[in-house]
Amino acid sequence: MHAAESKTISVSIQRSLQDVYDFMSQPASFAHWASGLGKPLGNEGTVWRFEGDNGPVKVRFTGRNAYGVLDHTVELPDGTEVHVPMRTVANGTGTEVLFTLFRVQGMSDEKFAADAQWVTRDLNALKALLEAQ
Template identity: 35%
Template sequence: MNETKSSPSRVVTRQVACDWRRAYAVAADPVRLPEWASGLADGAVTRDGDHWIAQTPAGHARLRFAPANDLGVMDHWVLPEGVPEVYVPFRVIEVDAGRCELQFTLLRQPGMDDPAFERDAAWIARDLQALKQLLESA
């Protein structure tokens, strides 16, 4: 099998017509993940101590999140069943008054070929679009 590894990472972005603090409040709330993050939670997300448990498309996963902050950092770590933990850098930054940008960094995982990387990037783009629609409709 030919694994052409085009890039170790890709930043997927979406600009959103809302204040960055509001975007942060929604996107950083684990309970709201099922509203927009189909790649991470396609059912209820429940707290388990310092972690959260989510039903993902690939099965259950343990999630942990960066502490609440005033910097727009929403990094999280995902531990799917039987797979090493995955670090997920995620930010929201202010572009100007009433407008922000969501920045999600996809990191290529060991053994991930180009088609899988492209599928993940497309899924992230769909999820960010869903988050944009959620934020702009409220």
């Protein structure tokens, strides 16, 4: 199996690493900025259910940790699983949030570019939300 094409998308947030990580490590917070996830429908431990565009979506989140890791796996309504590596990294008094997008086998250039734009839009929403607080 060949490595999938990937693109790492980042945003700089003018808030401390602790503030950003404390907010983002609460899975319910994703509903406030991740446009693909609607309201939380409940959870069992680190597995959360959200309203998705095409039905309920399950998301398995990495537990809180000392490394700023926010990896999660999204299970779509059709059973497809998408692994999402995500990190928070201190940058002076601010924080970098890094999201790695993998190109799914068979995905067109247009769809991959559209997904990257979607992630960028969501990360900018996260930035606006956290910098407004």
